[in-house]
Amino acid sequence: xxxxRNLDVEFHSDQSRVHAVKGISYELSEGQTLGIVGESxxxxxxxxxxxxxxxxxTARVSGEVFWKGTDLIKETEAAMRxxxxxxxxxxxxxxxxxxxxxxTVANQMVETICLHSDATKEEALEEAIELLDKVKIENPRKRxxxxxxxxxxxxxxxxMIAMTLSMKPDLLIADEPTASLDVTTQKEILELMDSxxxxxxxxxxxxxxxxxxxxxxxxEVAVMYLGEIVEMGTPKDxxxxxxxxxxxxxxxxxxxxxx
Amino acid sequence: xxxxxxxxxxxxxxxxxxxxxxxxxxxxPTQIDESLIGRPQAPSFAHWFGTDELGxxxxxxxxxxxxxxxxxxxxxxGISICIGVIVGVLSGFIGGRVDFLVMRVLDTLMALPTLxxxxxxxxMLEPSIFNVMVVIGVTSWMGVxxxxxxxxxxxxxxxxxxxxxxxxxxERKILFxxxxxxxxxxxxxxxxxxxGGAILIESVLSFLGLGVQPPHASWGxxxxxxxxxxxxxxxxALIPGVLITLTVLSLNFLxxxxxxxxxxxxxxxxxIHT
Ligand SMILES: Nc1ncnc2c1ncn2[C@@H]1O[C@H](COP(=O)(O)OP(=O)(O)O)[C@@H](O)[C@H]1O
Ligand SMILES: [Mg+2]
Numbered sequence: 001x002x003x004x005r006n007l008d009v010e011f012h013s014d015q016s017r018v019h020a021v022k023g024i025s026y027e028l029s030e031g032q033t034l035g036i037v038g039e040s041x042x043x044x045x046x047x048x049x050x051x052x053x054x055x056x057x058t059a060r061v062s063g064e065v066f067w068k069g070t071d072l073i074k075e076t077e078a079a080m081r082x083x084x085x086x087x088x089x090x091x092x093x094x095x096x097x098x099x100x101x102x103x104t105v106a107n108q109m110v111e112t113i114c115l116h117s118d119a120t121k122e123e124a125l126e127e128a129i130e131l132l133d134k135v136k137i138e139n140p141r142k143r144x145x146x147x148x149x150x151x152x153x154x155x156x157x158x159x160m161i162a163m164t165l166s167m168k169p170d171l172l173i174a175d176e177p178t179a180s181l182d183v184t185t186q187k188e189i190l191e192l193m194d195s196x197x198x199x200x201x202x203x204x205x206x207x208x209x210x211x212x213x214x215x216x217x218x219x220e221v222a223v224m225y226l227g228e229i230v231e232m233g234t235p236k237d238x239x240x241x242x243x244x245x246x247x248x249x250x251x252x253x254x255x256x257x258x259x
Numbered sequence: 260x261x262x263x264x265x266x267x268x269x270x271x272x273x274x275x276x277x278x279x280x281x282x283x284x285x286x287x288p289t290q291i292d293e294s295l296i297g298r299p300q301a302p303s304f305a306h307w308f309g310t311d312e313l314g315x316x317x318x319x320x321x322x323x324x325x326x327x328x329x330x331x332x333x334x335x336x337g338i339s340i341c342i343g344v345i346v347g348v349l350s351g352f353i354g355g356r357v358d359f360l361v362m363r364v365l366d367t368l369m370a371l372p373t374l375x376x377x378x379x380x381x382x383m384l385e386p387s388i389f390n391v392m393v394v395i396g397v398t399s400w401m402g403v404x405x406x407x408x409x410x411x412x413x414x415x416x417x418x419x420x421x422x423x424x425x426x427x428x429x430e431r432k433i434l435f436x437x438x439x440x441x442x443x444x445x446x447x448x449x450x451x452x453x454x455g456g457a458i459l460i461e462s463v464l465s466f467l468g469l470g471v472q473p474p475h476a477s478w479g480x481x482x483x484x485x486x487x488x489x490x491x492x493x494x495x496a497l498i499p500g501v502l503i504t505l506t507v508l509s510l511n512f513l514x515x516x517x518x519x520x521x522x523x524x525x526x527x528x529x530x531i532h533t
Contacts, residue, residue, distance in 0.1 A: 054425055056416075057355070081427045081429065082427065083427075084424065084427040085425060085426040085427040086427060090425040092418055092421075092422055094418060097418040097419060098418050098419055099422070100419045100423070100437050102440050102441065103437075111436075112428075115426070115427060115428060116427070164426075167426065167427075
């Protein structure tokens with residue numbers, strides 16, 4: 001369904017060049033979950049944002065991103081707009097900063113729903129309330145008219161998930177969706193995403209710097225280091241017999257409790 | 260908010276109310292008292308601010324003058340904000356070469372001595388209050404454009420703009436719905452500061468006889484009238500002088516106060532997390 005070949009991203013500025021992604025390739029088939037792990041700055045976000053062509057104009061992207069048979073790298077902005085959200089949803093690391101602070105949640109959700117369907121504003125509002133209920137926001141009929149800063153970070157991420165799901169994407173890219181949350185909220189959000197993935201039958205790219213998060217729920221794991229995929233395989237392979245020294249370091253970094 | 264800001268707020272509020280209400284009373288600021296021509300009267304109970312060289316009441320003329328000043332402030336700032344916002348928003352959003360070119364043109368325009376430009380235009384055109392407002396507006400929008408552009412540029416980097424794009428929202432809507440409202444705060448502040456500047460320029464022009472023409476009252480031409488009477492009737496110069504100073508200072512204090520009030524949240528910038 002998604003096939004990435006030799007994806008390469010370089011940032012050009014007057015002073016410097018940053019080679020953020022160095023020719024990576026991977027495949028993702030329908031219904032599968034791919035995990036991308038790697039330390040901060042290894043190119044996880046940049047490579048995923050370039051699938052949707054969301055990088056700033058300083059980025060030079062080359063390679064191929066085949067999505068349902070077409071190469072997105074060659075697509076026009078107008079064509080990309082039909083892919084963004086409706087086919088591929090993106091969830092950002094910091095949910096509060098991903099929402100516009102000057103509009104209510106209702107406003108932003110209704111805008112999104114109306115954009116991708118023929119629903120009237122009233123119908124869209126009803127749908128948004130149902131979705132908020134589904135992601136377990138309490139009293140959604142009232143809370144939906146609040147502003148983003150009136151919600152906790154965990155709740156903001158639930159809202160972002162609801163908003164992304166309202167577009168019924170076939171693929172969900174979750175870019176460190178829980179990295180800015182505390183441990184218990186992290187667990188709740190991940191469980192919520194697991195169940196919604198089942199319900200909506202989506203494929204998923206789950207990005208994390210925590211191999212532990214990824215190992216439990218992915219069919220395949222790609223380990224990124226300095227812009228390259230250094231190792232790729234099933235979680236069992238990766239954990240059982242890591243080939244790369246870097247992967248071993250990541251495995252050792254998973255907290256273990258000993259009594 | 261500090262005392263300065265409160266004072267400015269109350270002073271400007273009071274001035275605006277007086278300026279708006281005065282035409283509803285049956286006072287004529289151009290009415291000449293024949294018996295007092297050439298003998299300005301000091302402030303008294305009959306004339307709180309005294310009278311001028313034609314026996315006209317200075318309090319009344321001051322209030323009518325404030326109508327001119329405030330109108331010039333509002334209209335010319337309105338014009339400069341319209342132009343500045345359009346140029347700033349487009350330049351910042353389009354970015355790249357267009358932005359570079361626009362910024363160089365702005366630099367050039369800003370390097371021109373505005374006051375002299377206005378003087379030349381006013382000499383060539385027929386001096387009228389309408390011309391004053393248009394000329395001030397058309398020559399003072401560059402600061403607004405810079406400010407708005409800077410805000411648009413910083414908003415473009417915010418995660419929620421990328422998030423909007425990731426939802427397939429059209430660029431035009433992202434710009435006008437999601438980015439432009441964020442430029443409102445700097446615009447309000449720039450408007451306050453710009454009004455002070457415009458009022459000052461209007462006073463200068465009227466003082467030089469290139470602005471509001473007699474017998475209509477403006478603070479600038481009241482100052483000009485006072486020139487022959489500086490020794491005998493200093494209040495004729497003092498009152499419009501103090502009013503100009505207070506008004507311009509108040510607008511600046513209010514602008515600064517609003518800046519602090521509106522700013523802290525706007526400064527909480529967050530760029531995409533990596
Ligand atoms: N807009 C940008 N301009 C220049 N360099 C960038 C930009 N965005 C990211 N980078 C660089 O690209 C590299 C990869 O970043 P990223 O993909 O965000 O890492 P992460 O794996 O933590 O998500 C980093 O070195 C980062 O500094
Ligand atoms: Mg990242």
